[in-house]
Amino acid sequence: MSLMQEMNQRAHELGIPLSLHLDVTYRCNERCIHCYLDHDDHGELTTEEIKSLLGQASEAGTFFLTLSGGEVFMRRDFFEILTHARRLMFNVRIKTNGVMIGKEEARRMRELGVEHVQISVYSHRPEVHDRITKLPGSLKRTIEAIRFIKSQGLKVTVANVLMRGNSEDHAGVQALAKELGASYTLDPTITPKIDGDDSIVALRIPGSELHSVFRTEALVGNVDEFCAPPPPAGEDVMEAYPCSAGHTAMYVSPYGDVTPCVQFPLPTGNVRRQKLIDIWRHSPELNEVRSIQARDLPVCSTCSHVGTCTRCPGLAYMEGSMRGPSTADCEKSFQRTGIASANMLRKERIQSTGPLVQIQAWQPSESSDQDISRAAAQLL
């Protein structure tokens, strides 16, 4: 176990929110076709409210702070927030599209001791990237920003969300990241919008392309190891918790809403009405999240992938139940190993039994009055 894992374990045992993801705004200068946010301002936390929140997080023991959005630089007070966060000695990571970062912004981030910057790049080809962001010239400006930040000696990760429309470009983005001296990470998951609208899920790449991605050595390393069938799950697997959301990590929206994770929109409280630590310790919803072990998942606990699946409880929640399967992760497990998940097999069985309700056009006949009476009796 690494030192970092040990600290995570200790934070888990002590009930400390080690990581906080704070979206300082949902406003953005890009309009990405796959984005899950509403970009209007519905009453963002003020500078002072954010400073108070950061003070509370610091007192609660939070160490890792991710500042994200929307686009963080849409807030004119972003550097004031950042300065305050660093004064409180958080380890600060920033997620941005980079479009508003010039030499001066890069220099200030370095001076303030930002640990890491993650920047979204969808393609190495301007016509593809800019079509996704709907902002002409955005790839050029994003690449310039990465160069400014790297010239300051800061660490940069290029985050490549894969979807229909850029699914052939991951090798190009990976090469671009290498040329820029940045790390590279790929995410093939398109999540529903936070208001529940799942229309953008149609942008997910088809299973056949996911299959191909999982067999690309440059992305996954040892393909045989990555795509190996899951080993049998032991007791330790069944007693495990799905991820850090709600256990050592939490999310706060620009409006002060606290949820276990940005991808897990379960309302647990609001920092405008409650102290952060009170929400963290006493929210019934968070305590419910914490109580769920793998053995408590009705479908997933019976699945051969239970120990290796990337099941996201937030995506499962958005599908209807935080104890249910996340079909996007079922698909990943299947495309990775060729072994169908318990959820997929269950759905197949349901489909093979035929529709639960059969509807036929009603043909009036001489005995139609009798038919209606019989039907009414059955319904009662």
Place this chain on the structure above:
Amino acid sequence: MSEKYISRSTAIAARMLGGELMVMSSSDSTFFTLNEVATVIWQAADGQTPLSEIVSRIVCTEFDVEPQAAQADAEEFVAELSQHGILLVSDHPKPHSGKQEPA
């Protein structure tokens, strides 16, 4: 031997967790945890108090340790953290300035 004055870098993150101090350098992402004694030295690293005084006045009074052994351990600790830019070492005191305190 000349005196050493130690101060904390501003390019680090730090937080107490269960009685230990977590420290991470933003320049190379090296992650440390400091035990109680090291945490006391860290907290006293104001750039103005000589390391020998930190050891004799604070470490040796708060913990049951031999002065010579404590000084040697402190020197080793300071050398390691300064290699990662987490502690800054000087042979003369820094003028007093606004400083960051771990929460």
